[in-house]
Amino acid sequence: MEATVIILCLLLSAFFSGMEIAYVSSNKIYLSVERKQTSFLSKILTKLTEKPARFITSMLVGNSIVLVIYGYYMGVVVMRWLEPAQLSVFNTVLLQIVISAFIILLTAEFIPKVFFQVYANRLIKLFALPAYFFYCLFSMASKFVIRISDFILIKIFRTSGDKQQGYFSRGELGHYITEQMNGVEEQEEVDSEIQIFQNALEFSDLKARDIMTPRTEIVGVEINDTVTELKDLFVDTGYSKMIVYKESLDNIIGYIHSFELFKKPKNVGQMMIPAEYVPGTIYIKELLGILTKKRKSLAVILDEYGGTSGIVTVEDIIEELFGEIEDEHDDEEELIEKELENGVYLFSARLDVEYVNEEYELEIPESDSYSTLGGFVVHNTKEIPKTGHRINFENFEILIEMASNKKIELIKFIPVQQK
Template identity: 65%
Template sequence: MEIGIIVWCLILCAFFSGMEIAFVSSNKIYLEIEKKQDNFISKILSKLTENPSKFIAAMLIGKNIALVIYGFLMGDLVMIWIENIGFHFSDFWNVLLQTIISAILILATAEFLSKVFFQIYANILIKVFALPAYGFYLFFYYLSSSIIWISDVILIKFFKTKGDQVSLYFSKAELGNYITEQMSTVEKNDEMDSEIQIFQNALDFSGVKARDIMTPRTEIVAMDLFDSVTDLKDLFIETGYSKIVIFSNSIDDIVGYVHSFDLFKKPKNINSILIPVEFVPETIFIKDAMNLLTKKRKSVAVILDEYGGTSGIITIEDIVEELFGEIEDEHDSDEELTEEEVEDGIYLFSTRLDVEYLNQTYKLDIPESDSYGTLGGFIVDSTKEIPQKGDIITIGNYHFIIEEATNKKIELVKMTIKE
């Protein structure tokens, strides 16, 4: 009988400790979504979480009651074991042995193991044990309410605080964790929900810098300020762009841009329809760049390098695409960047692909750094030179064969991951 009660006390202690840590560790957004489901468990979860302090208090009360009963019975049982073995100690050593043996057992089973297990699987276990937890919550409701009331009186009267308050807000970290969990469940060949992707983009948005999304200097379509309007018109027709950057003498001296709509005004020269641009450093965050462009009612910003030269350009469209994904129109080029898994562990990649994108999509774990953003940048940063077609390069566990390259940049590589 006593051993059975002790075992039940250990189980209850493990349950109360686990539910306490599961409630604290569980993702609050996940819980809110589960509570919106129209089923029995969702209603139980809503009841449990409507007053977090009372739920935690009920779990602590149950745990302490189980500990007290366990302590009384376990002490007597330890004494019986000692006497059966034939040892005889003084009262001090008897108490010390009771304490050590009882503490080791309770800490190993009902504290450490249960809390670790419930913390790892918090979202699942808080649903699985919601019903018994709610039963104990109701059983200890008035006692926990009294304790909360007494603590509020002490906090308000002696510590001048507002007492117990329920937080209704979710942290950015909780949203990020939930979205990461959802993304990890998507198979490689499955289409990810656009809503999940937008949330992920929004979370990453504040950490993205202008240099990460800019059109690089080598790909800027631009014209000299002193070229003819006819040449400008031909360039608009050839590219299909709505805006073309204008420079004076060199691309490092961009003076503005021209919108195709202004050609209907039949300008005599480019300067008469020139629209000023904003200048921002490479390290500016795109959220700050967007605020600047919106405030000044501009749609194009020139990205400057550390020496004041043109590093690239960004537009409001580039920033919006960072949130909502690529926005293609009838004039966008049909050319796509190559990304193909040729065989298991062997890939064919355009070097313009972002390292972060490749890591998320193909789980490659390529090192990320502020020194580069693309796969080509990773290779050049590691080799300290521009490899040529046919070169074979090994960087850590990554084996590259340069498939296409020019004197200025790498364009296509075959990548193999070594075990």
């Protein structure tokens, strides 16, 4: 009889502790979605979690009751075990505490809490029915405990008392969206709404240098050029905005919208909009706020020496949320990434180092000083290497397959064992 009661108490304590941590660790968006389903368990889950404070209190009350019962019966059993040893009262009580606490911590606290935390979303729904039974059973006791705690919080500590959290965190939203993205098969298309949410979560962590058009790809007009030259440049490039510089691209002074040409200006400076200058480390959410406030659509990204590192337009920022926005003038650039043979890879130099590491596990060192493969090479060589140049690193050798005087185009990665 004693063994049965002890085992039952341990199981119930594990259940109460597990359900408590499962609710705290569960994804609130998942629970919100489940509550809107029409299944029987979803309806039970709705009733169970509509008042979180009462639910958690009910689990605590149930756990406290079974722990008291467990302590009483376990004490009797341990006393019987230790009776032949004829220990002192102090030693007997000490051993009772140690043995009882070790068993309860291991079997009813640590293991179930870890298990329920890992599988929180599944288990809170699976055990919703028995949890609801105890929720109803201890309803009056939990109400009484909540009233006492609210009285102490409001009257003594002068706080607002317990309030139900009616929102979910950014992390919970990200976790839920990640689950949805991972659940989509490769051949299926991700819903545009989910993709936008995913982009929005990553939006806050992006910096201007992550999305800028690099200096080597900037096309501009010199301030002293003629309007005819500017018009020809607009026609040749198909761009809607053109950079204006003085003497060199390190001294960009503004930009021009193509529609300004319809006003028949006499010179380039007459229709120029002054440039906005920001460092490459600024977050794009902050940059968007600056451009919106100052009613500008382009910013010049400066490097640490005050030179031009690149440019960012409002369109570039918006594309991070809604995906690529292409028009009839956009040329689709093909980024090469393929395995040639025996672990040898050929990559476009514009591929992100982080992406290549995730996809091909090449363990290329990452740094805030660069983001692309080309930037990685230039950062380590302190120059733009010529075609055919070889660079040795710990795990691989880099062969420059194609490069110009301004930038690296193609890179070949050769593992050390393949050299």
